[in-house]
Amino acid sequence: TPLPSPTVPLPTTVAGAACTRTVQPGQLRAAVTAARAGDVLCLADGTYTEAIQPTTDGTAGAPITVRALNDGKAPIDGQGQRIPLMLYRNWWVVEGLVLRNGTVATARVEGDNNVLRRVSAHDADTDENSAVIFIWGDGNLLEDVAAAGAGRYTVEVFEGGGNTLRRVFAMCGAWDGRAFCGVTWPQGYNIGVYNASNT
Secondary structure (H helix, E strand, C coil), X not given: CXXXXXXXXXXXXXXXXXXXXEECCCCHHXXXXXXXXXXXXXECCCCECCCECCCCCCCCCCCEEEEECCCCCCEEECCCCCCCEEEXXXXXXXXXXXXXXXXXXXXXXXXXXXXXXXXXXXXXXXXXXXXEEEECCCCCEEEEEEEEEECCEEEEEECCECCEEEEEEEEEEECCCCCCCCCCCCCCEEEEEECCECC
């Protein structure tokens, strides 16, 4: 039996779309801030310590894409001080990135109609009510994603509707919960869907 379709259309990206800008470590924040609908930001190999935190939206016909030139070769490291991907905007596509060492999350998606594809995320804070990947919006897609390591949840879908998780690997590794209600390991979870509809 086919799964029900999300109520909100999912964004798409044209395979192999040309890069409108190639980004090097140290240039990520400026490139993301300057991005406009239809742009494709391609991250060169190297470790990035700046968070992806957009300030503008893409559109249904022209999402904004951030992708690694070579899958897995452009890690974004929050160094335990920041959330590597804070996607509070709409119509963004993130492809081929490694996100690691976040705080309350390693990837936090609170916008609508965003896509995380071929993304690997690991290790959020072991003491906070954390999630490696946290989704709080509508019509978002996680496809061919791996989430693992420290965090209360490896993937949490909280409220919202029409979110799709397709071919997602989740493995909860550790969570101490010393800063959250006295709940401790092994109360961590792989994938949690909480107050959400049509997921």
